[in-house]
Amino acid sequence: MIRHAADQLADYRLHLVLIHGGGSYAHPFVTRSGVGGGLRDRSQLRSISETEFYLGQLTRIIYASLLLRNMNPVPLHPMSFATLDKGEVKKFLLDPIRKSLDAGLTPLLHGDLVFDESRGIGVLSGDRIASLIGSKMGAFRVLFGCDVDGVYSANPKNFPNATLIPEVNSENFRSVLSASRSPSTDATGSMGEKVKQAIWLAKNGCECYIFNLREKNALRMILDQTGSIGTRFVPWKKSRKSVKQSPQRA
Template sequence: MNDLVVLKIGGSVATRKREGRAEIESSNLDRISSEIRGALKKKDYRMVVVHGAGPFGHNLVKKYGLDKGFSDSTQLAGLVETRRSMEELNYRVVESLVNAGVNAIAFQPSASGLLDDGRIVDFQVRLIEGFMSLGVVPIGYGDLLLDEKKGVSVLSGDYLAPYLALKLKARRVVLAADVKGIYSSDPKIDGQAKFLPELSSRDLGGLRLTGSRSTDVTGGMKGKIEALMDAASQGVEVQIVSGLEPGLVGKALMGEHVGTFIRK
């Protein structure tokens, strides 16, 4: 069977996350959509896309305390609003991909899976697999899912992407964010931070990582690394690239070692 790549488009790339505004950054999104289309045209492989939330999700989740689970009915309005907001963002991402010529179809993580204390205990990967075999590129996102312990929990795109990669036996996960890759410390705070082009999964535990400077309930780069540790140690290649610099997502999809490349 042909290769499978899981791409996560960060909220920091697809939305105006730094300004904290729930708006699409269409110049980035549309460019990445055409890079995806270009890569799919050049190479025969299957693909799943997961996107982050940016201010469409994180700010509402924080406002209603949904990152701590569901404990009282005043959070219902927040649950409804967050879900609607994420569906709107997802619609816009799918629209951008379809306009670029990608056979993109949305899947809703909150209708596909169940969490227990934030961990996935059930997910309908067979449906995603089935649609992919028809030639579809399924598009999911970070979402609020039912949680057996907490009522609801956030399933971050950073966690969903490597989870799907493992379940679907993907060769590679590509995460596009607003930094060039992984540095020795947060490059937005530390001017001396050293860029790390290549890492082994064994190096990941020793990194000095922090969260995001924007509102991000899923922990910025630290959350990403924790989420992808399992997949990396089981041999899925992981690449973290800038989604702001034109061409890099396309190159990563084609197998070039741009950004930070993590191998087993």
């Protein structure tokens, strides 16, 4: 999947901020130790170190794939510039991201463990990071790639008759959010978290897509606006500037 996505990004010319999840590189350590709920005792310290180590490994794999395609990524680790308080984002420094984009680099971030002022430590998901950056930096579109074709009426992995929801808007968002809240072993909330963040962005005027990153050319079709893929979240408010008007963010 990494090579497939990198191929589609290789000759894209607008500014991008790339964010990946932890997947099997990080979630098992977080779930097993419970560090997502806070730091309770020293027995959890090893899991924090292991999580950061393996997240770094995954970032380097993605980093190398982008370099091989003549892109200029720069890894930025949220633990170094974000903090939480009782699980909610308290500080999120945007300067490293802005400066990277201004220099012509592609920031590469990931969901991460970050320090929490009340609980010691917590999880800041890649989906939450995407919504923070999208809202604070004026992105006109935020894309959430996953391993299913979009948002369904029920979990398609458990319910084969579930139907794809092609569009989420101000009329149906409550029912879609409810349908997406199926139980998950994902440390960051899986589909429910993606839907929650996409709805929040759409309410604030940013178009979003949840789509299957494994599908051939799906990422590029959305970037180039040459096809309708996955589930589109229609902006509630007046849309942000179009790609032709503002080539600064994608």
